[in-house]
Amino acid sequence: MYGSTYYLSRLVLITASAVVAAGQNLSGGVGTWLVAWIPVLSVLVASLTALDTWLKPQQKWKGSLETRDAVLDLLLRMDDGLGNGEARQEFREIKDQHRDRNIF
Structure with a gap:
């Protein structure tokens, strides 16, 4: 269970932080629908980072x-x-x- 949680949280953390980092560049291209999710993804990245540190x-x-x-x-x-x-x-x-x- 621990291993699954760890790897899944790492995968989500990497993906979400990449989208947040690319937020400015997404507004003019194919990923415009992701721009609306950037605030939610930012909170998710912060939460998963705290969880990773705690684990x-x-x-x-x-x-x-x-x-x-x-x-x-x-x-x-x-x-x-x-x-x-x-x-x-x-x-x-x-x-x-x-x-x-x-x-x-």
Whole structure:
């Protein structure tokens, strides 16, 4: 869900900001119908920029990948004979660390 929201918001943000930036040039050409939408698109660009900043996508992706790698390493060590009690404790630590670092 997060990935879909991120990429969709990025696509809309790029498209809407391009239309807002080209607003003056659209009035005399094919895209005259877009000129009326420029105020709405400007608000949309500002809102999506705020959402993008709040989501902190780069930090969250990085943190999720680090957590995934730590869990995969834990699973491999369990296959090599790491005890259940020790694995449960380490998993709790990984989970707590993920929550502290990646949930803003």
